[in-house]
Amino acid sequence: MNDANDRDGKIDPPALKLEALTAKAGQRVLIEDLDLTFPAGKVSVIVGPSGAGKSVLLRSMAGLVEADEGIKIDGQVTLVDKQGDRGVSAGDVGVVFQQFALFDEYSPTGNVSFALRNRKNQQADPESIENSTEASDPAEWLNELSIPLNTPTSRLSGGQKQRLAIARTLASGVSIMLYDEPTSGLDHATGTKVCSLIRETHERHRRTSIIVTHDYETVLAIADHVFLFSPTDRRLEEVSIDESELASRLRDEVDRTLSNAAPTVGHSPLQLSDILVRRLGSIALESLALPYRLRPPKKISARWIAGSVKHYLRLVAGPGGWVYLVLAGLIAGWTTTYFTLAYLPYRLYTQPLLLDELIASIGFALYRILVPVLATLLIAARCGAAIASDCGMKRYSGVIDAYRTLATDGRSMLFWPAAVAMMIATPLLTGVAYIASRLMAAVVFASMYPDMEPVFLRSNFDRQLGGWTDPATIWLLGKTVACGLATATIAYEIGKSNKQSTRDVSLGITSTVLWATLAVLAIHALAAMQEFPRAAAG
Numbered sequence: 001m002n003d004a005n006d007r008d009g010k011i012d013p014p015a016l017k018l019e020a021l022t023a024k025a026g027q028r029v030l031i032e033d034l035d036l037t038f039p040a041g042k043v044s045v046i047v048g049p050s051g052a053g054k055s056v057l058l059r060s061m062a063g064l065v066e067a068d069e070g071i072k073i074d075g076q077v078t079l080v081d082k083q084g085d086r087g088v089s090a091g092d093v094g095v096v097f098q099q100f101a102l103f104d105e106y107s108p109t110g111n112v113s114f115a116l117r118n119r120k121n122q123q124a125d126p127e128s129i130e131n132s133t134e135a136s137d138p139a140e141w142l143n144e145l146s147i148p149l150n151t152p153t154s155r156l157s158g159g160q161k162q163r164l165a166i167a168r169t170l171a172s173g174v175s176i177m178l179y180d181e182p183t184s185g186l187d188h189a190t191g192t193k194v195c196s197l198i199r200e201t202h203e204r205h206r207r208t209s210i211i212v213t214h215d216y217e218t219v220l221a222i223a224d225h226v227f228l229f230s231p232t233d234r235r236l237e238e239v240s241i242d243e244s245e246l247a248s249r250l251r252d253e254v255d256r257t258l259s260n261a262a263p264t265v266g267h268s269p270l271q272l273s274d275i276l277v278r279r280l281g282s283i284a285l286e287s288l289a290l291p292y293r294l295r296p297p298k299k300i301s302a303r304w305i306a307g308s309v310k311h312y313l314r315l316v317a318g319p320g321g322w323v324y325l326v327l328a329g330l331i332a333g334w335t336t337t338y339f340t341l342a343y344l345p346y347r348l349y350t351q352p353l354l355l356d357e358l359i360a361s362i363g364f365a366l367y368r369i370l371v372p373v374l375a376t377l378l379i380a381a382r383c384g385a386a387i388a389s390d391c392g393m394k395r396y397s398g399v400i401d402a403y404r405t406l407a408t409d410g411r412s413m414l415f416w417p418a419a420v421a422m423m424i425a426t427p428l429l430t431g432v433a434y435i436a437s438r439l440m441a442a443v444v445f446a447s448m449y450p451d452m453e454p455v456f457l458r459s460n461f462d463r464q465l466g467g468w469t470d471p472a473t474i475w476l477l478g479k480t481v482a483c484g485l486a487t488a489t490i491a492y493e494i495g496k497s498n499k500q501s502t503r504d505v506s507l508g509i510t511s512t513v514l515w516a517t518l519a520v521l522a523i524h525a526l527a528a529m530q531e532f533p534r535a536a537a538g
Contacts, residue, residue, distance in 0.1 A: 013175050013208040014081035015040040016061060016093075021075035023056050023065075030056050030071075032234040037080065039225060043202055043209045046236065047216045047246065048229030049253050054212045057229065057236075058180055061210070062093045064401045069498045079175070091119065091407045094174035098181040100161045101398035102168070104154040105311040108147050111168045112138035114304065118406045119173035141167045145197065159190045163197060170205055172406050177202070179211040180398075183218050191218045198222060216246055228253070308417035315390060316383035317425035325429045328378055329436030332370050336437070337362055337444040356460045359445070363461035366437050372476060373524050375430040376483040380516035383425065384487040387418050388512035391495025392505035400496060410496050419488040426484030427477055475531045479523060486519040 016038040023031040030053035038044045048054050059065050065073050078085045079092060095101075103111050116138065142149055145163040148156070156164060162182060169177060182198065183191035199222040202209045213219050220226065220243055227236045228246070230253055239249060340362055391414055394400050400410045438461070445457050465472065494508045494515070 012081070013041045013206055014079040016176055016208060016210065017076075017078045017080050017085065018061070019076040019078065021060060021077065022073070023053065023060055024072045025056075025070055029234055030231075031060070034075070034235055036227070036236050038208060038210055040080070040208050041206060042224040043199065043211065043222055044225045044227060045216070045219050045223040046210065046212045046227045046229055047214065047219075047250065049231060049250065050214055053231060053234075054214075054229050055180065058095070058178055058210075058212045059401075061176075062095050062178055062401075062405060063088055063090075064095070064404060066498070090404070091172065092174060093176040093178060094169035094172050094405050095178045095180060095398075095401065096162070096165045096169050096182060097398035097402060098184050099397040100165045101402035102153050102161060102164060103399065103402075104152075106153065106307065107149075108142055108151065108153055108156070108164050109138045109149055110307075111153060111164060112141050112171050115168045115172040115406055117304070118408055119171070138171070141171050145201070158186055159194060162186070162194050166197065166201060169405075170201060170207070174405070175207060177207045177209045179209065179213075181213050181215070182211060183213065183215045188218065191215065192221075195219055195222050216250070217243065220246070304413070305417060308413050309420050312387065312390075312418045312421035313425060315386050316379075316421055317429060321379075321382065321425070321429055322432055324378065324382060325375055325433040326436045328374055329371060329433035330440045332366060332374055332433070333437030333440030334444055336366055336370060337441040338448075341445070341448055356456075359457060359460040360463045362441060363438075363463070363465060366441065367434060367465050368472060368476065369528075371434045371437050372430055372479060373520075375433040376426060376480060376520045376524070377517055379426050379429055380483065380487045380520045381513045383422060384491045384512045384516035385509045387422070387488060387491035388495040388509050389505065391418075391492055392499055392508045395496050396499040396502065396505055410492075414496065415488070415492040418492055419485055422484035422488040423481050424484075426487070427480040430476075430480045475527065479527045482523050482527075483520045486523060487516045490516045490519060 018034050018036045021031055021034040022029070046054055046057070056065070056071060060073050061077055063077070065071050077088050079088055103114065106114065116136065139149060142164075145167045147160055147164050147167060151160075153161075153164070179198065182194055186194060195218055198209065198211070201207075202222075211219055211223075216226075220241055223241055226239050226241050226246065228239045228249055229236055232253070239246060340358060391400075391410075394410075394414065400414070403409055403413050441461065442454070442457055445452070446454070491512045494512050497508065499505055499508070
């Protein structure tokens with residue numbers, strides 16, 4: 001039994017201690033030398049004006065602040081229990097995010113199962129869940145919080161999503177529960193029910209709960225302690241739970257914040273160039289780290305990896321992708337065949353002599369050059385944008401942070417599955433485009449030479465292509481797989497970067513299309529310089 005548990009199997013929660021905690025965003029100090037201890041086993045509420053830095057404080061306590069957010073954190077966050085102070089590790093602190101951060105590709109049962117599978121105690125001791133009095137069956141957690149089992153996660157109501165987020169975080173076995181604006185976007189009645197649920201689950205499961213909110217009117221009813229965040233003093237101060245007194249203090253803080261607000265300015269050309277250089281450097285480092293990143297994840301079971309690969313395969317190689325590439329192949333086959341045969345110089349004299357060679361050249365060009373380049377460019381644009389959008393929304397909505405609080409990471413659940421899916425989908429979709437181009441070439445040839453036997457086209461069209469073990473086919477597979485891997489890498493790297501708004505997600509998609517298509521062109525150029533001189537020499 002874990003030391004943090006009592007004899008009854010329930011968690012004996014620790015206190016959360018902040019020591020000299022300082023947070024800076026550039027030159028702006030958000031939090032300064034904050035020393036505070038949130039009482040063990042209590043519900044503490046943090047209130048403050050919008051934009052004061054409450055979310056930064058919450059992310060600091062959860063250990064979720066990353067370098068690309070432009071925020072520097074100093075100081076210590078520790079847990080204080082019967083054994084004394086200890087550092088916070090993965091799985092100690094759970095977050096119920098403002099936008100819920102649910103895994104929409106999984107059912108409600110799957111969301112809770114993921115938390116149970118990856119809970120800290122389960123990784124250290126597989127029998128810890130069975131020895132605990134807390135539920136080990138996802139259905140028990142869902143029933144306890146009145147969450148429908150068979151409704152898709154994306155179709156749950158706002159209140160149901162909030163309850164599912166609470167259930168998943170509780171099931172992960174954390175001892176500290178952080179709530180980020182738990183009543184945001186909910187009507188008053190639903191918000192009141194959510195607050196009552198937080199209090200009930202807090203009492204039943206004995207966690208240390210910290211709520212960050214601006215909706216103090218609803219949340220005060222369940223608070224044991226209230227702390228006011230002052231953006232001008234950059235500190236937290238415990239205040240009375242009295243609503244009228246708190247409202248007065250908040251008005252004063254808002255007035256002080258507005259009077260001291262500094263004007264905001266956009267990025268200078270120098271700053272924008274610095275951002276571009278850092279982005280290019282980040283993508284380059286990601287490319288160099290590919291062998292390391294592609295190692296199989298250790299903490300995630302094959303079931304979850306397979307589920308994520310399936311999700312990305314549907315995203316990049318679904319019916320829409322097939323239609324997209326079939327149309328591209330048809331266009332490539334028609335234009336290449338028709339214009340080669342119809343506009344050959346001195347066609348009446350030379351074509352009868354060269355027809356077999358022309359057909360062989362068309363087959364070679366479509367198979368080795370035109371279709372692979374066209375298809376991989378289209379795949380990089382379409383599928384790269386889809387992955388960047390998926391990863392970007394997961395970053396914006398907190399899903400990537402949720403993975404981290406559940407003792408896993410984006411590499412395991414996002415990059416690795418996306419890379420595998422793209423390395424499967426890119427040669428597959430390129431093959432679909434080639435088949436479509438070949439069929440269109442046959443149609444064009446038959447319409448232009450109705451007296452020719454189909455065997456003439458087949459015997460000449462495939463003459464220079466080779467079989468599965470032919471170097472031409474190996475080069476083709478290598479190029480398409482490399483293009484898929486490069487697209488997934490760029491889309492993941494850009495998608496997982498800091499997102500403050502949906503505009504950042506949109507800009508990430510645009511950047512992905514640009515860099516992924518450039519990477520594909522570079523891969524084809526490098527491959528051509530190696531492939532075709534060797535083929536000619538051979």
